[in-house]
Amino acid sequence: MLSVRDLSVAVDDKTILRQLNLEVRAGEVHAVMGPNGSGKSTLAQALAGHPAYTVTGGQVTYLGRDLLAMSPEDRARAGVFLAFQYPIEIPGVSNAAFLKAAINEQRAARGLEELDAMDVLELLQQKLELVEMDKSFLNRPVNEGFSGGEKKRNEILQMAVLDPTLAILDETDSGLDIDALKIVAGGVNGLRRSDNAIILVTHYQRILQYVEPDRVHVLFDGRIVKSAGKELALELERRGYDWIKDEVASLA
Amino acid sequence: MTTSAKTLEALATRDYKWGFVSDIEADTLPPGLNEDVIRQISAKKAEPEFMLQWRLRAYRHWSKLERAAGEPKWANVTYPPIDYQKIVYYSAPKRQGEGPANLDEVDPKLLETFEKLGIPLAERKRLAGVAVDAVFDSVSVATTFKEKLAELGIIFCSFSEAVQNHPELVQKYLGSVVPYTDNFYAALNSAVFTDGSFCYIPKGVRCPMELSTYFRINAAGSGQFERTLIVAEPGSYVSYLEGCTAPMRDENQLHAAVVELVAHEGAQIKYSTVQNWYAGDSEGRGGIFNFVTKRGKCAGRAARISWTQVETGSAITWKYPSVILQGDDSIGEFYSVALTANRQQADTGTKMLHIGKNTRSTIISKGISAGRGNNTYRGLVRISPRATNARNYTQCDSLLLGDRCGAHTFPYIEVGNASSIAEHEASTSKISDEQLFYCKQRGLSGDNAVSMIINGFCKEVFKNLPMEFAVEATKLLGVSLEGSIG
Numbered sequence: 001m002l003s004v005r006d007l008s009v010a011v012d013d014k015t016i017l018r019q020l021n022l023e024v025r026a027g028e029v030h031a032v033m034g035p036n037g038s039g040k041s042t043l044a045q046a047l048a049g050h051p052a053y054t055v056t057g058g059q060v061t062y063l064g065r066d067l068l069a070m071s072p073e074d075r076a077r078a079g080v081f082l083a084f085q086y087p088i089e090i091p092g093v094s095n096a097a098f099l100k101a102a103i104n105e106q107r108a109a110r111g112l113e114e115l116d117a118m119d120v121l122e123l124l125q126q127k128l129e130l131v132e133m134d135k136s137f138l139n140r141p142v143n144e145g146f147s148g149g150e151k152k153r154n155e156i157l158q159m160a161v162l163d164p165t166l167a168i169l170d171e172t173d174s175g176l177d178i179d180a181l182k183i184v185a186g187g188v189n190g191l192r193r194s195d196n197a198i199i200l201v202t203h204y205q206r207i208l209q210y211v212e213p214d215r216v217h218v219l220f221d222g223r224i225v226k227s228a229g230k231e232l233a234l235e236l237e238r239r240g241y242d243w244i245k246d247e248v249a250s251l252a
Numbered sequence: 253m254t255t256s257a258k259t260l261e262a263l264a265t266r267d268y269k270w271g272f273v274s275d276i277e278a279d280t281l282p283p284g285l286n287e288d289v290i291r292q293i294s295a296k297k298a299e300p301e302f303m304l305q306w307r308l309r310a311y312r313h314w315s316k317l318e319r320a321a322g323e324p325k326w327a328n329v330t331y332p333p334i335d336y337q338k339i340v341y342y343s344a345p346k347r348q349g350e351g352p353a354n355l356d357e358v359d360p361k362l363l364e365t366f367e368k369l370g371i372p373l374a375e376r377k378r379l380a381g382v383a384v385d386a387v388f389d390s391v392s393v394a395t396t397f398k399e400k401l402a403e404l405g406i407i408f409c410s411f412s413e414a415v416q417n418h419p420e421l422v423q424k425y426l427g428s429v430v431p432y433t434d435n436f437y438a439a440l441n442s443a444v445f446t447d448g449s450f451c452y453i454p455k456g457v458r459c460p461m462e463l464s465t466y467f468r469i470n471a472a473g474s475g476q477f478e479r480t481l482i483v484a485e486p487g488s489y490v491s492y493l494e495g496c497t498a499p500m501r502d503e504n505q506l507h508a509a510v511v512e513l514v515a516h517e518g519a520q521i522k523y524s525t526v527q528n529w530y531a532g533d534s535e536g537r538g539g540i541f542n543f544v545t546k547r548g549k550c551a552g553r554a555a556r557i558s559w560t561q562v563e564t565g566s567a568i569t570w571k572y573p574s575v576i577l578q579g580d581d582s583i584g585e586f587y588s589v590a591l592t593a594n595r596q597q598a599d600t601g602t603k604m605l606h607i608g609k610n611t612r613s614t615i616i617s618k619g620i621s622a623g624r625g626n627n628t629y630r631g632l633v634r635i636s637p638r639a640t641n642a643r644n645y646t647q648c649d650s651l652l653l654g655d656r657c658g659a660h661t662f663p664y665i666e667v668g669n670a671s672s673i674a675e676h677e678a679s680t681s682k683i684s685d686e687q688l689f690y691c692k693q694r695g696l697s698g699d700n701a702v703s704m705i706i707n708g709f710c711k712e713v714f715k716n717l718p719m720e721f722a723v724e725a726t727k728l729l730g731v732s733l734e735g736s737i738g
Contacts, residue, residue, distance in 0.1 A: 092708025092709055
């Protein structure tokens with residue numbers, strides 16, 4: 001589904017990702033872990049097409065298409081979803097109106113009919129249960145005045161509603177209490193199917209107790225330096241990231 | 253190129269779909285202004301003597317102002333001097349014979365023009381729940397639902413008709429809120445105004461439908477000087493809307509209107525404007541100079557006047573819809589969205605003059621600047637010594653798109669007693685690249701993202717507009733900012 005080859009990305013002329021490689025197949029959940037500053041968020045933002053992240057080399061193929069040649073909105077319409085680490089506030093625009101516009105623009109791009117307000121509302125109410133939020137949530141302006149946990153749950157709600165093919169969660173688990181973490185994990189597990197894939201970018205092993213990954217990658221200094229099964233996450237939790245740094249240093 | 257830079261490039265190309273010209277034969281006076289022109293206007297309208305005398309007094313006052321200092325220079329706008337002798341002060345669609353007795357006799361081309369503007373006047377297509385007075389150049393061409401309103405004692409007609417049929421009301425209220433001595437443009441308007449709308453709601457009557465006037469400038473080289481007068485007797489209610497468009501032309505055209513509202517005890521007047529005069533092109537050529545005086549008087553106790561305006565058009569907007577809070581416990585409100593794109597300039601705001609006790613006023617102003625637009629809020633809150641326990645809340649928010657536009661705020665607050673409270677809040681923000689990216693990441697196009705963010709910004713104002721207008725205003729902002737980001 002997603003093939004990242006030798007991807008290099010710079011921010012303000014500073015190279016962050018260095019020839020990164022990653023293969024994600026349909027039906028898989030990948031955890032991308034790593035210490036602060038290793039380039040995890042850069043990978044997430046670059047895949048979503050944030051204009052501040054300049055791709056300086058490499059290719060990314062998504063469902064056979066050249067992802068890097070697509071605009072951010074076209075990537076979204078093709079099923080790429082990014083759950084933001086720091087969700088953005090849009091004052092005065094209700095969650096419901098925002099989601100209705102997003103749903104219908106994505107549907108239009110796929111040649112589907114628009115959903116009317118009633119259909120959208122029904123869909124939203126269904127998905128609200130998943131994130132354990134009540135209806136008043138829909139009338140509140142997008143992320144404005146939301147607590148940290150509410151913002152993250154709102155990202156999961158959006159994800160559930162937009163039903164992406166490739167979901168990238170950028171540290172959605174950080175800063176959550178255990179209840180909110182379970183809700184987020186539930187949202188991710190609810191999305192899991194054989195025809196889509198999930199990339200969980202995370203600093204901690206904690207969420208992986210609830211969402212079982214197929215592969216765990218360690219990102220360090222802009223490269224994936226280690227990939228293994230879910231057991232790697234436990235090892236990282238136990239030993240921290242320093243031994244990885246030492247391993248990389250000894251190879252250099 | 254950054255998003256902001258693209259904003260500027262793309263904004264230059266916005267379309268104005270109301271810019272067509274109708275080919276309609278007009279009865280036009282030659283350009284120029286003198287006492288003779290005033291006499292001719294008054295004669296053409298077969299006005300009673302008091303009107304002519306009032307116009308002449310206004311003209312003499314205006315001439316004095318013109319000789320002394322000319323037009324006011326304090327506004328934060330720049331434009332070349334206006335030659336008042338080159339303006340046509342009267343232009344009316346030519347009438348066959350006696351003029352239309354009903355809609356069937358109105359020139360089909362006129363009906364077609366309004367149809368094209370989305371204002372159907374023909375009986376079978378009328379807008380449900382909205383009575384419309386259509387003003388084309390200098391005269392009112394049709395008023396709908398007149399008979400139905402008359403059953404309730406409501407008078408809704410063109411100003412000319414009011415002068416003929418209700419001269420006592422006109423004489424009583426004309427200039428009672430905006431005297432001709434008020435300012436340069438009010439004096440000019442009082443001298444030469446040709447038509448407009450008149451509305452009278454009797455005691456205790458709640459007007460069952462929205463009253464609306466649609467203004468259209470068509471003739472070249474002409475100014476539009478209309479006058480609106482609304483009188484709400486004790487305990488009555490009316491919601492009034494006005495809309496306006498003009499053809500695209502390379503020269504500037506002057507629009508100097510006066511609106512007077514009188515709300516007696518316990519009466520409420522809601523006045524909404526969606527102003528979409530032609531704004532000029534990206535280089536600042538053409539467009540309407542919109543120099544307008546609007547004021548309402550809460551004459552009795554617990555009267556209430558609300559101004560809601562969405563100003564998206566005009567090359568220059570100079571307008572301060574105000575409320576004189578004379579009656580105790582009366583309420584004045586001003587909700588405004590002003591958009592300036594390309595080279596548009598707006599100096600707009602309000603005056604809340606608290607005279608009565610326990611009077612309250614609210615001012616919510618949202619300024620949006622894009623391109624090389626320049627947006628100024630200018631507002632006065634004056635609480636007189638005897639207006640004890642008066643309250644004012646003012647909120648001025650500016651949104652900037654791009655880095656070549658400007659936003660300015662000039663609040664004047666004068667509180668004359670110790671028991672009153674005036675609050676002022678202001679903010680300036682930009683649409684951030686992060687907001688745009690967030691919206692795009694959910695699949696929204698750049699245009700839709702900008703329009704959604706702007707509508708969110710304007711929400712507090714839009715929610716005060718009647719439903720039909722809220723939809724139109726939302727669309728209008730969308731159209732005005734189409735292509736504002738790359």
